[in-house]
Amino acid sequence: MNIAHLLERHARLSPERTVLFHGPDPHATAQAWAQRSARVAARLRQQGLAPGDRVVLFMRNHPRYLELMFGIWWAGLVAVPVNAKLHPKELEWIVDNAQAGWLFHTRDVLPDATTLGVPAMDAEGDACSAWLDEPIDTTPVAERASTDTAWLFYTSGTTGRPKGVMITHRNLMTMGLTYFNDVDPIAPGDTIAYAAPMSHGAGIYAIPHLMAGARHVVPVSGGFDAAELYALGRAVGPLSLFAAPTIVKRMVDHAEAEGLSVADCAAAYKTIVYGGAPMYAADIRRALAVMGPRFVQIYGQGETPMTATALSRAALADSAHPRWAERIASVGVAQTPVRIRVADSTGQPLPPGEVGEVLVQGDSVMAGYWRNPEASAATLREGWLWTGDMGTLDDDGFLTLKDRSKDLIISGGSNIYPREVEEVLLHAPGVAEVAVVGAPDAEWGEVVVAFVVPQPGAALQAGALDAFCLDHIARFKRPKRYEIVDALPKNHYGKVLKTALRERLTS
Ligand code: AMP
DSSP states (O other): OOOTTHHHHHHHTTTTEEEETTTTTEEEEHHHHHHHHHHHHHHHEEETTTTOOOOEOOOOOOOHHHHHHHHHTTTTTTTEEETTOHHHHHHHHHHHHHOSSSSEOOOEEEEEEEGSSSSEETSHHHHHHHHHHOOOOOOOOOOOOOOOOEEEEOOTTSSSOOOEEEEEEEEHHHHHIHHHHHHHHTTTTOEOOSOOOOSSSHHHHHHHHHTTTTTEOTTTTTTTTHHHHHHHHHHHHHHHEOOOOOHHHHHHHHHHHTTHHHHHHHHEEEEEEEEESSSOOOHHHHHHHHHHHHHHEEEEEEEEEEEEEOOOOHHOOOTTTTTTTHHHHHOOOOOOOEEEEEEOOSOOOOOOTOOOEEEEEETTTOOOOTHHHHHHHHHHTTEEEEEEEEEEOTOOOOOOEEEEEOOOEEEETTEEEEHHHHHHHHSSEEEEEEEEEEEEEETEEEEEEEEEOOTTOOOOOOHHHHHHHHHHHHHGSSSSSEOOSSSOOBOTOOOOHHHHHHHHHOO
16 A cells, blocks of 8 residues: 555545644645645656656755655655755765655755756745646556555665665554554644654654644744744644654753743643653653653654654653653653564573663564665564664563664764764874764763874864865764874774773763
8 A cells, every 4th residue: 555545535534624734824735735746746757757766855844845755655656855954965875876766855955956966846946836736637646565665764874874774655554553552642633743854753753643634734944943833832733743852852941941831831732752862861850840741752763763662651651650760761662563672692582681682573664775685684684673772671561772782873863873974084184093972962962072093293173174074974963072182992903992982071
C-alpha cells in the first residue's frame, strides 16, 4: 500500500475541513491538499519521473512541505528529505548519491540550485504555485508495494559520509499506527505543530495525524520560537509537537519567564513528544513541574524512525512509583511493533542490568542502506537492527541508554559524527592531526570540541579553522571550541583515546 492513500482517504472522509495552517492562517482543506498533491504527482510524471525515482526536499518548514511530500508519494516516487541546515556541498553529495531526478527547495536555504546538476524548483515560487493550483489531469495514487521505499533519509555515519536509509511504505504505516498505542491517542480536532525540522521525524509525524484526520500547523518562522509557538497554541491549539530536549528546555524557560501556570500550558499544548537526544533527569523533572504532565519520550533512529521505545505520559507523571527516578532517566519500554534486545557482541541477549548494544526488530526497521550492501549487512544482522547505542534493560523492560558506541555527538538534537568534522579539519592548512569530541553543555546537551595538533612550524588560529569549516560543512557541525595541543593521547595501537580527551574537558 502507498502511504499517499492516507491522504486520499482523509480527503474523502472530510473534504471541506481546513486541515493545513500556516501560522494561525488557513492554508488548505483536506480536499485542496489532496488535489494539490495529485497535481504535483501529475507534473512530476510529466517531467519524465517514474515510480521509484528520487525527489529531494531541501526546504525550511512550510505547509508546502506536506503538499509536495505527499505529491511525491502520490506519483509513486521516493521522497529524499534533506536537513535544511546542511552545506550546499553536503546537499550536492546527497543529490548525487541518491541519483535524484528532481529537487524542491526554498530560497532561504538554497538561493541558487543551478549548480547542482538536477532540475530544481523554488517551492515558494510562481512556477510551483502553478503546479499546485492550475488544473491538470490527475491520476489515482500510484500502486506501490509495502516493501517499496518511500522515504530515503540520509543519516551521517561513522564512515564520514551520510548513508541513505531506505524507509518503506510499511515502515511509515507501522510508525503511524504505533503512535496511537505508544505515544498519544489523536482525535480529529487535535492539532500537530511542526517546530522541529520536517526533514526528520517531526515531518513523518504528519502520518498518524493524517490517519486521525487532525490539523497540521506550520509556524510562520518555519522553526522554533517559544513565544510564537505559545501564541499559536493559544490561537489554534492545544498543540501536539515533537521537540528535541534543547527545545523542551527553551519552552520551559519561556513558561517560567512569562509566569505561565500549568493551566496556561495545558491551554496551548496537548502533548510534547521529546527524543532524539538524551534528556537529563533534572530537566524533565523541571519540565513536568512547570508545564504539567504533557510529556512523552520516544527513542528511535533514522533506521527505525521514531519507533524503538517510548516512555509514556503516565510513567513520566507517576512520581509516586518506587522506581520513578530510574524510569524518568530511561527511554521507556519497547513500542508495540518492535522487540528490543540488549546484546553482547555476538548478538546474544544479556541479563537485566548488564550493558550491551541495543538491537531492534520489527516492522518499523529499515529495508537497508541505499546502494550500500556492506553497511546494510553490518547493521542488519539475522533480522535485528544494530543501533550502535549502548544500554541496559531492567526487570520491567525499561531501557536506559548508557553511551553511544559510535562516538556520535548530539548537539541541540542534531547528530554530528566526529569523523565527518575531523575529515574536514584534516584538510585545513597547517593541521597535522585532529580529534573531535562532544563536551557536556547545559544548553545544547553537547557541543563540538576539536583538539588540533599543528604541523611543525605552523601557527593555527581558531578563527581560520572556523572559516575553513564554514566553507565545507553545515554550521551546526562546526566546533564551538578549538584546543590547540602538541599531541593527542593515544593507546599502544596508536588509536586516539577520546575518553581521555572527554575527561580533560570535564575535569
Ligand atoms: P537519528 O538517526 O538522527 O534519529 O539519531 C538517532 C540517535 O539519537 C540514536 O541512535 C540515539 O543515539 C539518539 N537518541 C534518539 N532518541 C533518544 C532518546 N530519547 N534519548 C537519548 N538518545 C536518543
